Amino acid sequence: xxxERGLAVLRAIVQDYVASxxxxxxxxxxxxHAFGVSAATIRNDMAILEEEELIAAPHTxxxxxxTDKGYRVxxxxxxxxxxxxxxxxxAIETFxxxxxxxxxxxSRTVRLIAQLTNQxxxxxxxxxxxxxxxxxxxxxxxxxxxxxILITDAGQVEQRIAELADDVDVDTLADLRLxxxxxxxxxxxxxxxxxxxxxxxxxxxxxxxxxxxxxxTLAEQARxxxxxxxxxxxxxxxxxxxxxxxxxxxxxxxxxxxxxVVLLRLFGEMAADPHGIAVRIGRENAPFGLPEAxxxxxxFAVPGRDxxxxxxxxxxxxxxxxxxxxxRAVARxxxxxxxxx
Numbered sequence: 001x002x003x004e005r006g007l008a009v010l011r012a013i014v015q016d017y018v019a020s021x022x023x024x025x026x027x028x029x030x031x032x033h034a035f036g037v038s039a040a041t042i043r044n045d046m047a048i049l050e051e052e053e054l055i056a057a058p059h060t061x062x063x064x065x066x067t068d069k070g071y072r073v074x075x076x077x078x079x080x081x082x083x084x085x086x087x088x089x090x091a092i093e094t095f096x097x098x099x100x101x102x103x104x105x106x107s108r109t110v111r112l113i114a115q116l117t118n119q120x121x122x123x124x125x126x127x128x129x130x131x132x133x134x135x136x137x138x139x140x141x142x143x144x145x146x147x148x149i150l151i152t153d154a155g156q157v158e159q160r161i162a163e164l165a166d167d168v169d170v171d172t173l174a175d176l177r178l179x180x181x182x183x184x185x186x187x188x189x190x191x192x193x194x195x196x197x198x199x200x201x202x203x204x205x206x207x208x209x210x211x212x213x214x215x216x217t218l219a220e221q222a223r224x225x226x227x228x229x230x231x232x233x234x235x236x237x238x239x240x241x242x243x244x245x246x247x248x249x250x251x252x253x254x255x256x257x258x259x260x261v262v263l264l265r266l267f268g269e270m271a272a273d274p275h276g277i278a279v280r281i282g283r284e285n286a287p288f289g290l291p292e293a294x295x296x297x298x299x300f301a302v303p304g305r306d307x308x309x310x311x312x313x314x315x316x317x318x319x320x321x322x323x324x325x326x327x328r329a330v331a332r333x334x335x336x337x338x339x340x341x
Contacts, residue, residue: 009045014074023063068282081325114235116326119314125230126302136180143167162217193219245315256289267309277324282316296323300331
């Protein structure tokens with residue numbers, strides 16, 4: 001059974017090892033932390049921590065390093081996250097506030113998180129699965145060319161040009177626009193894609209080919225809007241710089257991350273703590289090909305879309321408190337900003 005002081009010793013070992021990358025000994029703990037007890041007493045506490053498999057000796061050195069289990073206990077014991085500095089909060093608002101659209105905002109988001117945490121940053125592209133079609137607009141550009149515009153209740157606008165086999169006049173286009181809105185408006189993107197890909201009941205047989213082309217174009221737009229199965233990634237160079245923190249090849253980590261479906265599955269299984277943050281450590285990620293990595297993630301919301309996630313991937317020797325605070329702060333900014341727009 002680990003005592004309160006033993007847990008404090010574990011916290012000291014984690015913090016010192018993360019800061020120095022050097023195994024931590026009892027003497028160093030006494031010198032750096034105000035425990036008010038002797039090095040011998042600290043050694044006894046460390047012996048118990050080792051028996052509980054919370055720390056281990058990497059070499060014959062007297063120093064100890066945290067195990068995956070030790071990091072888990074450390075993270076679970078965090079009652080407060082390190083607050084972001086005023087300068088960091090200002091950097092978040094300034095850098096992300098300059099984004100012109102959602103794609104640029106997500107790109108800036110991962111670059112900023114990678115810089116704040118010195119880890120690899122990932123953000124899930126928000127899905128339009130729950131968004132609904134507000135309006136379909138058709139604009140004639142030429143007798144056989146029509147601009148198809150899909151507008152959702154989240155305010156997203158998607159445009160695509162349909163090349164038609166036959167000419168279409170203004171009156172016919174107006175009738176087709178009315179008919180498409182009747183069948184698609186109010187439907188989710190998934191349902192709209194299914195309906196627009198099929199036969200449109202009551203359509204004039206003379207316009208069947210034109211309507212079919214327009215419907216397929218709009219269906220493709222709806223499917224493209226669904227998203228949710230794509231990640232934006234930045235900061236791979238950070239992993240290369242700390243490659244020594246991985247005992248195996250870093251290529252295995254990078255390959256697992258490139259398999260985006262694997263990371264998306266991992267995101268989906270991560271349960272959030274009271275801070276709204278989810279953390280998976282080392283061997284907990286073995287089923288996903290990341291047995292030596294830790295993942296810190298949280299969610300953010302976009303009106304009209306499903307919940308998406310963002311986070312960082314790095315070695316188990318990670319500054320968990322700082323990483324958790326950074327992803328939470330950025331996610332809150334995203335939710336607030338996207339909610340306002």
